[in-house]
Amino acid sequence: MIAEIIAVGTELLLGQIVNTNAQFLSQELASLGLDVYHHTVVGDNRERLIQVFQQAWERAQIVILTGGLGPTTDDLTREGIAAALGRPLRFRDDVWQEIKGHMHRGSSPITENNRRQAMVPDGAIVFSNSRGTAPGLAIREADRLAVLLPGPPREMRPMFREQVRPLLLEMIGHGVILSRSLRVVGIGESALEEQIADLIAAQSNPTIALYASLGELQIRLTAKAENEKNAWDMIKPIEEAIRERIGTAIYGVDDDTLPGVLGKLLQERGFQLTVAESCTGGLLGSMITSVPGSSAYFGAGFITYSNESKQQMLGVPAAILAKHGAVSAACARAMAQGALKASGAQVSIAITGIAGPDGGTPQKPVGTVYVAVLSPVGEVVQKLALRGERAAVRERSAKTAINMARLLLLGEL
Amino acid sequence: MIAEIIAVGTELLLGQIVNTNAQFLSQELASLGLDVYHHTVVGDNRERLIQVFQQAWERAQIVILTGGLGPTTDDLTREGIAAALGRPLRFRDDVWQEIKGHMHRGSSPITENNRRQAMVPDGAIVFSNSRGTAPGLAIREADRLAVLLPGPPREMRPMFREQVRPLLLEMIGHGVILSRSLRVVGIGESALEEQIADLIAAQSNPTIALYASLGELQIRLTAKAENEKNAWDMIKPIEEAIRERIGTAIYGVDDDTLPGVLGKLLQERGFQLTVAESCTGGLLGSMITSVPGSSAYFGAGFITYSNESKQQMLGVPAAILAKHGAVSAACARAMAQGALKASGAQVSIAITGIAGPDGGTPQKPVGTVYVAVLSPVGEVVQKLALRGERAAVRERSAKTAINMARLLLLGEL
Numbered sequence: 001m002i003a004e005i006i007a008v009g010t011e012l013l014l015g016q017i018v019n020t021n022a023q024f025l026s027q028e029l030a031s032l033g034l035d036v037y038h039h040t041v042v043g044d045n046r047e048r049l050i051q052v053f054q055q056a057w058e059r060a061q062i063v064i065l066t067g068g069l070g071p072t073t074d075d076l077t078r079e080g081i082a083a084a085l086g087r088p089l090r091f092r093d094d095v096w097q098e099i100k101g102h103m104h105r106g107s108s109p110i111t112e113n114n115r116r117q118a119m120v121p122d123g124a125i126v127f128s129n130s131r132g133t134a135p136g137l138a139i140r141e142a143d144r145l146a147v148l149l150p151g152p153p154r155e156m157r158p159m160f161r162e163q164v165r166p167l168l169l170e171m172i173g174h175g176v177i178l179s180r181s182l183r184v185v186g187i188g189e190s191a192l193e194e195q196i197a198d199l200i201a202a203q204s205n206p207t208i209a210l211y212a213s214l215g216e217l218q219i220r221l222t223a224k225a226e227n228e229k230n231a232w233d234m235i236k237p238i239e240e241a242i243r244e245r246i247g248t249a250i251y252g253v254d255d256d257t258l259p260g261v262l263g264k265l266l267q268e269r270g271f272q273l274t275v276a277e278s279c280t281g282g283l284l285g286s287m288i289t290s291v292p293g294s295s296a297y298f299g300a301g302f303i304t305y306s307n308e309s310k311q312q313m314l315g316v317p318a319a320i321l322a323k324h325g326a327v328s329a330a331c332a333r334a335m336a337q338g339a340l341k342a343s344g345a346q347v348s349i350a351i352t353g354i355a356g357p358d359g360g361t362p363q364k365p366v367g368t369v370y371v372a373v374l375s376p377v378g379e380v381v382q383k384l385a386l387r388g389e390r391a392a393v394r395e396r397s398a399k400t401a402i403n404m405a406r407l408l409l410l411g412e413l
Numbered sequence: 414m415i416a417e418i419i420a421v422g423t424e425l426l427l428g429q430i431v432n433t434n435a436q437f438l439s440q441e442l443a444s445l446g447l448d449v450y451h452h453t454v455v456g457d458n459r460e461r462l463i464q465v466f467q468q469a470w471e472r473a474q475i476v477i478l479t480g481g482l483g484p485t486t487d488d489l490t491r492e493g494i495a496a497a498l499g500r501p502l503r504f505r506d507d508v509w510q511e512i513k514g515h516m517h518r519g520s521s522p523i524t525e526n527n528r529r530q531a532m533v534p535d536g537a538i539v540f541s542n543s544r545g546t547a548p549g550l551a552i553r554e555a556d557r558l559a560v561l562l563p564g565p566p567r568e569m570r571p572m573f574r575e576q577v578r579p580l581l582l583e584m585i586g587h588g589v590i591l592s593r594s595l596r597v598v599g600i601g602e603s604a605l606e607e608q609i610a611d612l613i614a615a616q617s618n619p620t621i622a623l624y625a626s627l628g629e630l631q632i633r634l635t636a637k638a639e640n641e642k643n644a645w646d647m648i649k650p651i652e653e654a655i656r657e658r659i660g661t662a663i664y665g666v667d668d669d670t671l672p673g674v675l676g677k678l679l680q681e682r683g684f685q686l687t688v689a690e691s692c693t694g695g696l697l698g699s700m701i702t703s704v705p706g707s708s709a710y711f712g713a714g715f716i717t718y719s720n721e722s723k724q725q726m727l728g729v730p731a732a733i734l735a736k737h738g739a740v741s742a743a744c745a746r747a748m749a750q751g752a753l754k755a756s757g758a759q760v761s762i763a764i765t766g767i768a769g770p771d772g773g774t775p776q777k778p779v780g781t782v783y784v785a786v787l788s789p790v791g792e793v794v795q796k797l798a799l800r801g802e803r804a805a806v807r808e809r810s811a812k813t814a815i816n817m818a819r820l821l822l823l824g825e826l
Contacts (some may be wrong), residue, residue, distance in 0.1 A: 209429075252796070300717055
């Protein structure tokens, strides 16, 4: 079954925002086993919107539009698609009551314009919007479906997951589709692909898809079956086969995050964490504390950017700085030790390196980073040779350091 | 003149990556005064690629394609567009030498496949690629132009700016187009729009465009004139009119960043900066040190997430914590003072607040944040009431704090 995505909004054509809705919906549609062959972006122009929709309606069974459902006269999607499908719009009082109810909770005044959002094409399904005033709409015609969703991602995403997905599942018919994501770190995309290429090739249900983002990978397993139990039963052996091959490179599943997983390990073991950062300048601490509730295991960190602060705040011996320099295994280790002592924590992560663009030497080029992790169950000091620009070197350093701490606590380093 | 953007790549249709190229090119084309009415994404499929291209070629004078110029047989853009325009491909030895030269510098082996990248449609212009193996191509036909660019943004962007933009300017004819961006912080998008609505409405050359991103705005002035001097002469009075209205909300121009601008002010005044962070947990330090060369004015920072660390590392009096709590003006001030003392810096920024999702109370709801800035030229303590989720509260806190330090040093607070 073929699906197509249309984003409506002149702000996209001016480059004021990026079309993340198309990415989100593409992932969701792929996980439902639907093929997507085209994305289109069109502005707030009635004629062009209708042209683009009609073309999509000819070549796909499911057409999903985002944006253009607001209260102003610029917002043309509702009227345009109703006209294209020959469905008159009617004012629906139940929808209007819901919109008013939502606006009473918010701070914006209710205007007559908002009444336009309660106009519903004949025979359309209405999706309620818990986070905004624009309801979503779906129009079914024989074996085809047009879906109209609000543009703001925080409104569109839950509406799709909670209300549109079940409708699509019903349309696809017979059974359920379930996905499980394995979150992977510390291995490159092509290396991972090589390691599981035969599994990917051998599988069509569950499917195995790879997604990459800075320093991390995601393996998504999607199974189609008659019921939930059967779907999980199909996913399980594939997940086990992948785990056998790449083991602890899988740090979590689904919505797990690397700092979140480290946080859980620390809490289970009753350890407090501290950080000592040179080239990352606070980024590691920022990642650790991005986790809600991280105060349970993180109390203090040290940003020691200069040599003086390494000596004063962490007691790094002048002799180490003189002999090995600030970018060295010895300095990373001394920083981690100093942070333990100064904070009273049990686990310590230290990072020191050259993020660039300047400061590199032939012996220590840009991207040379030392990470030290000390803990009651062991310690590790590693030299990293990272590629990329300043921001990428810093981000990879911090993520690698968190992963080293995770592996050390797991007894895998 | 109408331009259209086509991105080629199945990875976009699967949602593995987001189409940032369309955003970049839309901004660039808008700054050239070109109208963009459609973006399209199509997969690595010859037939569909040619269909999509032919449609764009009918409705636009300039069609820009990104992606699908790689060495593998999946990469169909070169062959597809050459076929659509009836231009045979010929092997060009000069292009091949350049590709080989690039590959010798890199680490990937040269394969026979790479020879495909030296195939050039008859009469095409070749754009050299300093950052990858895929050359760009342009095919001119009467008053129309097809431009083929590599998909990776780090290759595409400089190729567009350095080689495609001049070609488009020449095609648009007569004169130059220059842009200047004013970078704005501390004012909302709708408030800004209201303040300069009459200027926007009154202007067609230079044009005035607004772009928003988390906690920041950009006003882009674009002038079309016979020569550079005239273009700047047209931009200048508009810039001055805007500056008169929103004054120091403009923190910089073009590629300036907020932490970069603060860094310059610190260096001019010979001040060292330190930070004391509670709810931002290192994010402020991370932003400060995102600037290359920030070690000239930043040596040390303190992540004091727990009450104990605020007392031990910064000497915050227990009485303040007991009486006012950690999220209070008094605590923010004491943190900033303690950081000055412990670091020997002259300027200090402290942040303490409730980032959420938990920890809020009726008196201090999530989003309550106190920022203190101390300096030899004065001091300021502010209470912020921020909206949004944990990550947004943290990011806005850090940006607002940097802006407060900037304004204080400028004598504007």
